[in-house]
Amino acid sequence: MRTAILASGRGSNLQALIKAYQSGSLPIRIVAVGSDSPGAGALMRAEEAGIPSRVFSINQYLHRQAQEADILNWMGENEVELLLLAGYMRVLSPSFMREVPFPILNIHPSLLPAFPGLHAQRQALEYGVKVSGCTVHFVDEGLDSGPIILQEAVPVLHEDTEESLSQRILAVEHRLYPEAVRLLALGQVKRSGRRVQILQQEE
Numbered sequence: 404m405r406t407a408i409l410a411s412g413r414g415s416n417l418q419a420l421i422k423a424y425q426s427g428s429l430p431i432r433i434v435a436v437g438s439d440s441p442g443a444g445a446l447m448r449a450e451e452a453g454i455p456s457r458v459f460s461i462n463q464y465l466h467r468q469a470q471e472a473d474i475l476n477w478m479g480e481n482e483v484e485l486l487l488l489a490g491y492m493r494v495l496s497p498s499f500m501r502e503v504p505f506p507i508l509n510i511h512p513s514l515l516p517a518f519p520g521l522h523a524q525r526q527a528l529e530y531g532v533k534v535s536g537c538t539v540h541f542v543d544e545g546l547d548s549g550p551i552i553l554q555e556a557v558p559v560l561h562e563d564t565e566e567s568l569s570q571r572i573l574a575v576e577h578r579l580y581p582e583a584v585r586l587l588a589l590g591q592v593k594r595s596g597r598r599v600q601i602l603q604q605e606e
């Protein structure tokens with residue numbers, strides 16, 4: 404499966420995906436990395452891995468539609484069949500979603516539908532939950548609202564800061580995201596409406 408990744412920031416999830424891909428444990432091919440931020444650490448990581456990258460800085464464009472049109476063309480040129488968002492900080496527009504005929508996945512640092520949007524770990528601490536976690540889900544037109552593929556719980560400790568909780572969740576993200584991608588690429592993720600079933604591999 405020819406795969407593109409969009410990332411805005413440091414790119415640790417991108418790194419985890421690249422690592423799994425390079426080790427041969429992911430039946431995908433990461434063909435392109437894109438970012439809306441020229442200074443993103445994710446771009447350096449792509450370069451180190453020898454994966455071509457492109458910047459779609461929002462400042463280059465008059466309208467968001469023009470930026471998204473370039474992303475669509477870039478995916479077309481690269482014959483992309485799967486798009487992974489890895490800390491991509493922009494919500495994709497409904498028209499972009501309609502144009503994309505293949506799955507788009509995202510990872511979010513909470514047990515959705517709790518704490519969507521920005522600063523999910525801070526929201527969890529402020530709410531006082533005892534358990535949070537992370538979610539890999541299909542992207543739909545809403546904010547962190549698409550059908551859920553995998554989730555894993557992470558305990559929230561009394562002494563946690565936003566930083567310490569984020570780090571504990573991040574360690575799980577780095578395992579969960581490649582696992583979800585692996586299952587999808589193997590055809591073991593079956594979606595029907597909002598319900599997603601993980602099919603067991605045949606012996």
Ligand code: GRF
Binds near residue numbers: 416417489491
């Ligand atoms: C992660 O916490 C991810 O769940 C969220 O954005 C953060 C990205 O971190 N969507 P990184 O850039 O992958 O290190």
